[in-house]
Amino acid sequence: MRTTLTVLVTALVLLSGCSGMGGTTTDAPSTAAPTATEAPTATPTPMAETTEASDEQTAHMGCQPGEVNKNGTCTVAVSGQNAEIFSAENLSAITAEETTIGGTPGYLARPADNGTYPAVVMVHEWWGLNENIKHMADILAGQGYVVFAVDLYDGEVAMNSSEAGRLSGQVRENPDVAVSKMSAAVSGLRDRADTTKQVASLGWCFGGGQSLQLSLSEAELNATVIYYGTLATDEETLQRIDGPVLGIFGSEDQVVPVEDVRAFNQTLDDLGVEHEVYVYEGANHAFANPSGQSFEPEATRDAWSKTLDFLDRTLKQE
Numbered sequence: 001m002r003t004t005l006t007v008l009v010t011a012l013v014l015l016s017g018c019s020g021m022g023g024t025t026t027d028a029p030s031t032a033a034p035t036a037t038e039a040p041t042a043t044p045t046p047m048a049e050t051t052e053a054s055d056e057q058t059a060h061m062g063c064q065p066g067e068v069n070k071n072g073t074c075t076v077a078v079s080g081q082n083a084e085i086f087s088a089e090n091l092s093a094i095t096a097e098e099t100t101i102g103g104t105p106g107y108l109a110r111p112a113d114n115g116t117y118p119a120v121v122m123v124h125e126w127w128g129l130n131e132n133i134k135h136m137a138d139i140l141a142g143q144g145y146v147v148f149a150v151d152l153y154d155g156e157v158a159m160n161s162s163e164a165g166r167l168s169g170q171v172r173e174n175p176d177v178a179v180s181k182m183s184a185a186v187s188g189l190r191d192r193a194d195t196t197k198q199v200a201s202l203g204w205c206f207g208g209g210q211s212l213q214l215s216l217s218e219a220e221l222n223a224t225v226i227y228y229g230t231l232a233t234d235e236e237t238l239q240r241i242d243g244p245v246l247g248i249f250g251s252e253d254q255v256v257p258v259e260d261v262r263a264f265n266q267t268l269d270d271l272g273v274e275h276e277v278y279v280y281e282g283a284n285h286a287f288a289n290p291s292g293q294s295f296e297p298e299a300t301r302d303a304w305s306k307t308l309d310f311l312d313r314t315l316k317q318e
Contacts, residue, residue, distance in 0.1 A: 005265040005277045086304050091142025096134075102188030104181040107134050107149040109141035116196045118222075118315035119189040121182055122149040123203030123210045125289070126168040128157040132291060140202075143308060144316070146195050150185050152178050152210070168206050178210060183219035198222045198315040202307070205229060205255070205286060215242045223314040225307060228256050228285060233263035235271060244274040246310040248303050250283025278306060 093112040101108065107129060111117055120140060124133040129151040137147040152171050158164035171178045182201070190197045200223035203211035208229020215224040216232070221242040228249050232238055245268065249261045258279060265277045280287070280299050287296040288303055 005262070006279070086136070086139045086301075091139065092144060094138060094141040096138060096141070101148050101192075102184030102186075104185045104188070105151045105154065106185065107137055107151070108147070109134075109137040109149075110146040110194060111141060111144060114194075116194055117144055117146045118198040118200070118311070119146040119148065119192075119195045120311070120315075121185050121189065121199065121201045121211075121214065122147055123182070123201065123207030123214075124149065124152070125204050125286075126158070126164045126206035128153040128164075128167060130157050132289065143311075145311070146189065146192065148185055148189060150182055152181060171206075171210075175213065179213055179217045179219075182210065182214045183217055186214070186219045186221065196315075200225060200311060200315055202311075203227065203229060204288065212241070215245070216240045223311065225310065227288060227303075228253055230256060231260050231264045233260060233267055235267055238264075238267050238273070239271055241268070241271075241273060243268075244310075244314050245276070246307065247275065247277040248288070248306070249277070249279045250285060250287055251279050251281045252283055253285040255285050276306075276310065278303065 094109050095112050096107065096109040098106075099108050100106070122133065122137055122140070124130070129149055133149050137149040141147045153167045156163075156167055158167055186199050186201075189195050189199050199221055201211040201214045201221055202225040203209070204227040206229070208226040209231075210229070211224060211226050212229055212231065215221050216237060217240075219242075223244055223246070224242055225246045226248070247261070247264065249256060249258065251258050261277060261279055265275070268275045268277075280296075280303070283296060283299055284294040286292045287294045288300040289295060290297075290300070
């Protein structure tokens with residue numbers, strides 16, 4: 001049984017997705033090289049000043065709660081980073097389309113070659129099913145997966161934090177509806193002729209929390225991936241989780257505090273659930289989103305490598 005709580009000290013703020021909870025804190029990235037330590041020793045970094053809107057700023061493209069200005073704009077990361085950061089070179093050819101699976105709307109990306117592949121239900125951040133999430137679905141599909149990025153907002157995509165808060169709030173007010181949509185997608189993926197019936201969930205921030213909720217539901221997953229999503233920590237709840245579990249978090253995350261991560265890890269230990277939990281020292285929330293100001297390229301690269309390794313081990317083994 002593999003159970004891990006690893007703290008990575010890194011010049012990068014490791015994996016943190018959008019919160020959907022209205023967080024407004026942004027920390028400056030640290031500059032240490034990645035090393036592993038036995039236990040978290042979080043050292044808060046100075047608060048970053050909010051950048052005033054300017055003519056150079058680009059309209060919202062998936063920026064995080066703390067980086068969006070009052071007029072809905074933000075400074076986005078350099079265009080094209082996803083290809084390098086997420087190992088997008090030498091990927092298999094894919095096909096992609098907007099469709100429904102099990103009655104759930106979303107974006108389906110799969111390898112173009114005939115064959116059967118493990119499947120992943122991907123869940124968007126609090127902005128909705130935008131181009132960034134579709135691009136991530138394309139990249140993961142190129143690694144040999146049938147990826148269905150669910151749309152929990154029924155076609156709406158937030159262009160500012162107010163809209164994102166409204167849409168994510170609607171989902172949280174009706175949690176059973178969201179779980180039902182994701183569960184239907186899991187069943188639909190297993191029924192497809194191009195899947196091996198092995199299905200995992202993967203989500204960032206708001207989507208990370210939804211990935212956990214799906215894993216706690218009656219839907220049977222073969223693996224669960226949570227990027228800085230809101231956590232449950234009690235045994236009564238977590239005894240329903242579908243392991244193995246991969247958790248990615250940042251030590252400076254103000255939405256998902258490291259204390260909750262420690263408690264989550266300990267409870268999974270106590271329950272005997274196979275899991276790997278990584279905390280990146282100095283990392284803020286949403287550090288793995290290339291369009292956010294908290295983006296940390298090298299930490300993101302490391303976390304994505306761990307994600308691919310985890311999915312390969314849990315879904316592709318004979």
